[in-house]
Amino acid sequence: MVSADPTSIAGKTFPLRGRFDHLVIGAGEAGIAAARAAAASGAKTLLVDEHPLDPGLFGLDIPYLFGARFDAAIGNAARMEERVVAARPDLIAAMEDGVEVALGTAAWGGFVKAAASHVFPTPVIGLADREAAWLVACDRVTLAIGARxxxxxxxxxxxxxxxxxxxxxxxxxxxxxxxxxxxxxxxxxxxxxxxxxxxxxxxxxxxxxxxxxxxxxxxxxxxxxxxxxxxxxxxxxxxxxxxxxAVDTVPMVDLPELLGCAIAWDTARGSFVPAGQGPVTVVGDAAGTAPAARDAWLRLALAEDHALVCACEEVTAGDLRALRPPRYLEAAGPEAGLAALGTLNQDQVKRLTRAGMGPCQGRRCRESVHALLSRDRPAPLASYRAPLRPLPLSVLAALEEDPALRANWTGWFGIAAQWLPHWEPVPENPEFIGGRLSGEDVVK
Structure with a gap:
């Protein structure tokens, strides 16, 4: 009899802070309307919104381009929450309808049953505030996360x-x-x-x-x-x-992609647009914004090689055209530059040049990089990974774990030979045989 794999998450318990019939992410007009409609149907409903933001996110231009044009008031969390509620009076009506509302709470990840993950019977959403991260389960999710x-x-x-x-x-x-x-x-x-x-x-x-x-x-x-x-x-x-x-906005498609939504290039809108799938519905600006003439502005801004596209990693338009590796490597890109790639892929360009790998997570440069890659046809969408918002380690450390998962974290995917715990000595002369590390220092 073959014993169960102790490093697998199959059969393990996911510690949940709550379970809801309907979870709505984003408390703008569309999100509040969706939450009130769900509550009116008798569903146990949670409405979350990341505003008021942690002050540190303003400086990182997350989720919008704030440009450091804010005053010290943003540091007063209680005052900012009052401002958010005052600006969105329907929040009070939603609470009176029985909607549970959590402000200052960001969705940093989402997990659904898919080809690579069969352990989720219903969607599980990762949430976080300034103090802790946690998981909630729900039967249905409405994404009203807007545009950037x-x-x-x-x-x-x-x-x-x-x-x-x-x-x-x-x-x-x-x-x-x-x-x-x-x-x-x-x-x-x-x-x-x-x-x-x-x-x-x-x-x-x-x-x-x-x-x-x-x-x-x-x-x-x-x-x-x-x-x-x-x-x-x-x-x-x-x-x-x-x-x-104020040239254009684009739908926020990061969470829809993590939740398995189909995302396609919409020529009329000039952006990638998500479509709801299964238990996930997308509403409001997240489902697509009005078309705007940003292409001509981008072509003009990117015409010069010295145009700084990715400020986090200091990548210029010329660096991208030449596929020039990061400067600290002191290496040249392929002679043919972008033409050497064949079918262009934004993730590939990101790994080669580091454009989009900075703390803003590509929010400030994605459209410029995409415009450079889309010479003949729109390049594929760059992928997203959790966490979708920068989270302090202290916040992530508060995420509860099943004891069985915690006990086996050192056996990442059960491939002991590919990783050494920090308390094990590093072999002086390791030998790799058939993809495995030989010798007595192999992790047991």
Whole structure:
């Protein structure tokens, strides 16, 4: 009789903090409406939203491009929660309908029954706040996680004061913590018009709106001090403390992908769009945003090789075109550059150049990298892995484990010869035979 594999998670218990009939992620208009409808049908419903954010995420531009244009108010968690509830009055109505609401709670992962994981009878979602991470199970999931800002890599875009339309809206309307006074807006569609209208209603000075794509440079040494742009054959400039990139947004598809949703390129929208699948439903902006003319802006911004695409890893457009490895390797890329790859793949380019591997997890550079790869046809979607939000180790350490899993963590996948625990001495002259480490130092 063959004994059960002690390192397998099959048959193990997943410690859960709760089990719900319906879990809704995202407490915007679409999410609140979905949660109230679920509760009205008699379902035990949990509604979670990552706002108010941990202050550290603002500095990482997660989930929006905040551009460091926030004031000290974001550090007051209680005050920010009051602001979020005040900005979304239907949250109170949802709680009165019997919806359990958890604010300041992010979904960092999702697990469903699939080809590579048969142990999940129902979806299991990883949640976390500032103190701990935990798991909940549910029968149905509604994703109302919204959209994020598209970043244009013009010179100076990394300066504090350069932000996205969603970041601007969140700081101004949701948090009441926007610190700018004179703003310039890039964009011609409803997104840009909404920024201009909101700014003027808040008493801010809109000094410029550039509707048509044009070469530009954001001025400043430590933060934004102005914007220069080309007007025909003449360069003009204007003083401002904030530049809002309101050219486009794209649906957040990271959690839908982890939960097994089909995600396809939508030519009309110019972005990847998820579709609900099985127990997962996608609603609101996460299901697709209005089309916008960002392609011309991106082509213009990426025309020069020195355009900084990935600020976290300091990867330029020229580095990507040449598939140049990270500078610390002091190596050259293939002579043919991108053309040497054949069928282009964003994950492959990420591993070769490190573009998208920084702390922002690619949120600021994905569209630029994709635009460079999509010469003839849209390149495949870059993959996502949990955790979808940066989490302190202290938060992850609070995640409960089944004792049987904890007892066997040193036998990762049961392949003892591929890994040595930190307390074992490293062999001086290891020999690998048939993929296994030989000698007495093999982990038992």
């Amino acid at each position: 800002d598209v970043v244009l890599p013009f010179p100076g875009w990394t300066l504090p004061g350069v932000m996205g339309a969603r970041g601007f809206d969140a700081l101004l309307r949701l948090y009441g913590a926007f610190s700018g006074r004179r703003i310039a807006v890039l964009g011609s569609d409803a997104l840009a018009e909404g920024v201009v209208t909101s700014a003027r209603a808040a008493g801010l000075e809109v000094v410029l709106r550039l509707a048509a794509p044009t070469p530009l440079c954001i001025a400043g040494r430590e933060e934004v001090t102005g914007l220069a742009w080309q007007d025909g054959a003449t360069w003009r400039d204007i003083a401002c403390d904030t530049v809002v990139m």
